[in-house]
Amino acid sequence: MSALQVYVEGIGLWSSELGDFAALKAQLAGLPVEPPASRPRAEILPPNERRRAPESVLLAVEVAGQAVAMSGRDARDLPCVFSSTFGDQHISDYMCTTLATTPAELSPTRFHNSVHNAPAGYWTIATGCHASSSAVSASQASLGASLLEAATLCVAEQRPVLLVCSDISGQGPLREMTGTHRSFGIALVLAPAASPQTLVRLDLDLIPHAGEALRPAPATGAWYESNPIAASAWPLMQNLATGEGDCTLAAAETLALRVALETPA
Amino acid sequence: MSVPIHPLAVRAYTVTSALGQGLESHLAALSSGRGGLRQNDFSSAPLACWIGRVDGVEDAALPAAHAAWECRNNRLAWLGLHQDRFLEHALDARQRYGAARVALVLGTSTASIGATEEGYRHLDENGHMPPDLRRPLIHAPHSLAGFVAEALGLEGPCLTVSTACSSSAKVFANAERLIRLGLADAAVVGGVDTLCDSVLFGFNALELVSPEPCRPFDQARRGISIGEAAGFALLERVDAAPDALRLLGYGESSDAHHMSTPHPEGLGAELALRDALARAGLSAEQVDYINLHGTASLKNDEVEAALIARAFPTTTRASSTKGFTGHTLGAAGILEAAFALLAIRHGQVPGNLGCTHPDTACGPQLALQSEQRQVNVALSNSFGFGGNNACLAFGRALA
Numbered sequence: 001m002s003a004l005q006v007y008v009e010g011i012g013l014w015s016s017e018l019g020d021f022a023a024l025k026a027q028l029a030g031l032p033v034e035p036p037a038s039r040p041r042a043e044i045l046p047p048n049e050r051r052r053a054p055e056s057v058l059l060a061v062e063v064a065g066q067a068v069a070m071s072g073r074d075a076r077d078l079p080c081v082f083s084s085t086f087g088d089q090h091i092s093d094y095m096c097t098t099l100a101t102t103p104a105e106l107s108p109t110r111f112h113n114s115v116h117n118a119p120a121g122y123w124t125i126a127t128g129c130h131a132s133s134s135a136v137s138a139s140q141a142s143l144g145a146s147l148l149e150a151a152t153l154c155v156a157e158q159r160p161v162l163l164v165c166s167d168i169s170g171q172g173p174l175r176e177m178t179g180t181h182r183s184f185g186i187a188l189v190l191a192p193a194a195s196p197q198t199l200v201r202l203d204l205d206l207i208p209h210a211g212e213a214l215r216p217a218p219a220t221g222a223w224y225e226s227n228p229i230a231a232s233a234w235p236l237m238q239n240l241a242t243g244e245g246d247c248t249l250a251a252a253e254t255l256a257l258r259v260a261l262e263t264p265a
Numbered sequence: 266m267s268v269p270i271h272p273l274a275v276r277a278y279t280v281t282s283a284l285g286q287g288l289e290s291h292l293a294a295l296s297s298g299r300g301g302l303r304q305n306d307f308s309s310a311p312l313a314c315w316i317g318r319v320d321g322v323e324d325a326a327l328p329a330a331h332a333a334w335e336c337r338n339n340r341l342a343w344l345g346l347h348q349d350r351f352l353e354h355a356l357d358a359r360q361r362y363g364a365a366r367v368a369l370v371l372g373t374s375t376a377s378i379g380a381t382e383e384g385y386r387h388l389d390e391n392g393h394m395p396p397d398l399r400r401p402l403i404h405a406p407h408s409l410a411g412f413v414a415e416a417l418g419l420e421g422p423c424l425t426v427s428t429a430c431s432s433s434a435k436v437f438a439n440a441e442r443l444i445r446l447g448l449a450d451a452a453v454v455g456g457v458d459t460l461c462d463s464v465l466f467g468f469n470a471l472e473l474v475s476p477e478p479c480r481p482f483d484q485a486r487r488g489i490s491i492g493e494a495a496g497f498a499l500l501e502r503v504d505a506a507p508d509a510l511r512l513l514g515y516g517e518s519s520d521a522h523h524m525s526t527p528h529p530e531g532l533g534a535e536l537a538l539r540d541a542l543a544r545a546g547l548s549a550e551q552v553d554y555i556n557l558h559g560t561a562s563l564k565n566d567e568v569e570a571a572l573i574a575r576a577f578p579t580t581t582r583a584s585s586t587k588g589f590t591g592h593t594l595g596a597a598g599i600l601e602a603a604f605a606l607l608a609i610r611h612g613q614v615p616g617n618l619g620c621t622h623p624d625t626a627c628g629p630q631l632a633l634q635s636e637q638r639q640v641n642v643a644l645s646n647s648f649g650f651g652g653n654n655a656c657l658a659f660g661r662a663l664a
Contacts, residue, residue, distance in 0.1 A: 003448060079517075086405055087427075092378065096385035099462040103310045104469075111467035112525040112650055115374065116406055116427035121651025124519035130536055132517030133653060134435060137406040137425040145424050148448075149439065156442040157268055173394050174381060177404040206448065208365030208420060252423035253414060255365065 002203035002260070004151045009073065009160065009197040011240055012066030012187035014040050014059060015230065017223065020066050025241045040185075044075075045126050052109070053122055055168045056088035059185045060119035061126070064164045067187035071197055073160055075127035078189065079153055080162040082120045082135045083146030085228040086170070086178045088113065093172035119164065131159075140216075142167075143186075143232035144249030144257045150190055151204055160191040165229045182223065184230035186237065194264055200243050203260040210256035213248060267543035270441055272513050274506035275498050275659070276358075276451075279349035280603040281341070282494035282590045283317035287348035292607055295615040295635060300589045302478045302490050308465045309386065315478045317492025317591025318460060319344070327412075334412035336380035336403045338373070338459040342413055345457065345495025354499050355417050358451045364420040368449035369410060370439040371425055372432030372456035374595030374649075377408040379461035409457050421449050427595065429649030430558075432456055433496065434598025434657055438515045440500050451505075455497035458595040464491055471525060479561035479592070480619035481585035482570060482627055486561045492591025496599030503662075510606050513642070513658040514545025520652025526564050527648060531572040534558075534646065537654035538576065545658040547642060552581050552658075554608045554643040555630070556601045559585020560592050561619070565648065567626050574628030582638070583630040588618030598647040598655065605643035605659050612639055 011021040018024050019036030027033045040062035042050055050058070060082055068075045086092075091114045098106050115121070117135035124133050132153075138145035143165050150163035166185030170178045194201070207213070216231075224230035235247035239261050246260035279287060283301030284294040294301065302315040325344040327335050346352045358367050384398040393399075402408060410425045422443055426432050433456025440452035458464075468474045468491060475488035500512060518540060520533035527534065542549065555577070558569055566585075573583050586604050593600050608614055616635040623631055645657045 004446070085407075092381065095463055095467075096378075096382050099309070099382050099466060100385040100388075103308070103462055103466045104312075106466045106470045108467075108470035108472075111463070111470055114463070114467070115429045115650045117429055117649070117651045117653055118524070120428070120519070120653065121524050124521045124652065125523065128521050130519050130521050130533060132438075133428070133519045133651075134426060134517075135428050135651075135653075137427060138423060139402075139405055139407040139411055141423075142407075145422065148422060149424055152439075152442045152446055152448065156445055173385065173388055173392060174404060176393060177381075177399070177401045179401070206365075206422075208363075252420065253411070254420045255422065 002205050004155050004204040006151045006154050006190040006202050007194050007198045008188055008200045008202060009191050010067035010071030010189035012063035014063050015184045016182060024237060028241050049122065054088050054091055054113045057119045057122045059168055059183055060164050060166045061123055063166060063185040063187035064123055064162060067189045068162060071189035073189060076129045078160055078162040079131040080120060080123060080133045081146055081150040083142050083165040084137060085139060085142040085167050086180060087116045089168060089170040089174055089178060093174050140228055141250035141252050143229055144251040148251050148257055154190045154192050158192045160189060163188045163190060167227055167229050180228060181226035184227040186233050198264055201262040201264060203262060205258045207256040207258055209254055211254040213256055214250045267540045269546050270514060270544050272503055272511040273441060273444065273500045274503045274509040274511055275606060276501050276506040276509050277351055277354035278498040278603055278606060279345065279351040280494060280496035280600050281319060281345040281348055282593060282600055283319060283492050284589055292611060294589060298616055298618060300618050302591055307460045309462055312465055312469060313476055314474045315490045316460060317490060319493055331416060333400055333402055336377040338375060338377040338379060338409060338457055339412045341459050341493060341495045342409055342457045345497060351497050355453050358499055359418060362450040364418055366421055366450040367419050368422040368440055368443045368452040369414050369419045370436040370452060370454050371410040371413060372436045372595050372598055373409045373425060373458055374427055374429050374432055375458045375461055375464060376406045377403045378463050379459055382462050428653040429651060430594050430597050431647040431649035431653045431655040432595040432598060434647035434655035435517060437512055437657055438517055451501045453497060453499055455599045456596045457495040458593055459493045464594060473562050475561060478619060479587055481559035481561040481587050481617060482566050482623050482631060483620040484622045484624055486566060489560045489562055490591040492593040494590065494593035494596035494600045496596060496603055508662050510609055511660050511662060513660045514541045516540025516656040518654045522652050525650055527568050531568040533652050533654045534569060534572055534648055537656040541656040541658045547658060549577050552577060552642050552644055553640040554614050555581060555583040556605045556645040557583055557585040558646040558648045559587055561587060566624060570624050570626035573630050577630055579629045581630050582614045582632045582636060584615050584617035584632045586615050601645045602657055605645045608640045608643050609659060609661055613637055
């Protein structure tokens with residue numbers, strides 16, 4: 001028996017080439033895929049909020065909305081965990097640029113949108129969710145650590161949980177530090193028990209002292225390598241598309257998270 | 266809805282803030298009513314306000330082995346780890362349980378963005394980060410937890426929580442779940458936030474910064490004073506430290522109202538409070554002391570004062586300690602958790618420094634001056650931007 005078992009009920013996905021999970025499955029099947037609009041639609045946000053929201057919020061809300069819609073759950077009932085390696089790099093670049101020149105002219109709106117939990121805030125406001133919401137980060141392990149956190153929350157509380165992992169592309173001098181050249185987001189609705197909505201079961205196990213196994217493979221120039229969430233998620237995404245297989249994610253510097261997929265009979 | 270929890274032992278804890286380094290200096294300041302705020306001598310451009318700055322951060326250089334993590338936020342973390350023998354306690358837990366069985370969950374809102382700001386002030390002639398700051402590790406929210414994991418040699422689950430001003434309160438909940446499910450045997454929790462231009466000019470842009478030392482709950486309050494702090498706690502199962510003070514419960518909720526102002530009726534705050542009491546199996550009548558969020562912003566204090574007045578009996582005492590330390594943002598959760606623990610350990614309710622004429626919304630619970638009294642159960646409130654709320658409940662070991 002695995003340390004944690006959770007049941008995936010919804011999957012959301014967005015990159016500049018793939019507008020949702022169905023597009024990924026089509027692409028892996030060798031079918032032609034239309035790229036999505038250049039900005040994530042984030043239709044759950046009211047129009048005025050959608051205009052004001054920064055790109056990091058649009059991306060997170062877009063994939064969160066896809067996953068929740070697929071699950072058929074009511075977003076109001078779902079505790080949520082939003083994960084991002086770098087937060088909103090456009091706002092960080094704007095703020096550091098402004099603070100270096102004209103600090104007194106800093107925009108109040110962009111400041112309050114700069115908090116790491118801005119996507120969680122916009123999401124809970126738009127959906128009327130009063131459950132717990134969190135915003136987390138774990139460097140290159142942001143996907144694995146937040147999957148562990150969301151699964152832990154789901155099993156400990158015996159409640160379905162929304163997990164959203166996303167990073168937008170970087171900007172300015174900061175981008176040279178983050179190496180993030182494209183936007184990518186993935187979201188999962190996780191439930192503690194099987195249901196008619198179950199797509200696949202995830203069996204999760206921690207593997208300690210796994211530093212060697214977590215060493216990144218040599219770069220190949222593949223698209224997913226230029227976003228830290230996409231780079232971690234690529235093997236898991238392929239498994240989700242086929243409904244089987246296992247993969248190893250970094251949950252911390254030397255802690256691996258083994259994720260094995262089991263499709264219910 | 267809330268699942269009751271088994272209490273956890275708080276085997277060790279420590280804090281460093283504008284009041285000093287370690288618990289003794291904090292206790293002494295609270296007893297004597299000596300605040301730690303000073304006129305702003307920090308920001309890179311002048312800004313007339315008061316701040317809670319920690320002395321000695323600049324001198325706490327990291328050892329050469331950890332030089333890749335050098336930045337002011339990690340210096341404050343390093344300084345904080347050395348108080349109250351916390352480093353020894355953490356290393357002892359690693360020894361007893363194994364490095365992979367000790368989780369690390371830290372809250373921060375600023376992380377080391379101050380270092381990124383500095384880089385942008387000193388870009389090279391081609392517009393790149395200056396050579397000494399070309400260190401990707403410190404330009405990310407996980408900078409603090411990454412550094413502390415390396416410094417303590419911890420290899421268990423490791424996570425940064427960054428939910429603005431509730432960050433280092435929520436970490437207690439993450440740790441409890443990991444221990445409950447057997448994914449860790451112990452957890453180092455806490456948080457560090459440091460002063461930086463982002464928060465000073467950011468809150469200034471929102472017109473939330475007071476030109477005078479902040480005055481939580483006073484009728485004439487004019488906004489917040491920003492501070493910085495580091496704090497850590499070591500959580501274990503009760504049988505491993507049966508006499509230690511205990512985490513009894515926690516509550517978490519979302520306002521679902523507005524990005525930068527609280528729900529007008531304190532809906533989310535009350536949900537977090539009820540969640541914490543339910544998990545701890547406590548009624549409001551059993552609460553002796555509440556360390557309030559009490560930022561001295563007009564809206565927070567009005568909403569929180571009304572919540573305390575309606576939810577608690579007159580025997581409960583309550584105060585904000587932000588008049589002493591300033592609002593330490595992402596570190597406020599752990600700093601004020603430590604104040605709640607100190608209140609239990611020393612039977613001392615801190616006074617609400619800076620308040621002489623309480624807001625009319627305040628009930629009789631507000632303790633303006635410090636009081637000596639038995640405290641068996643203490644709560645700590647932390648509410649953040651985005652409507653992110655947390656409430657912690659602490660108590661003493663059962664006799």
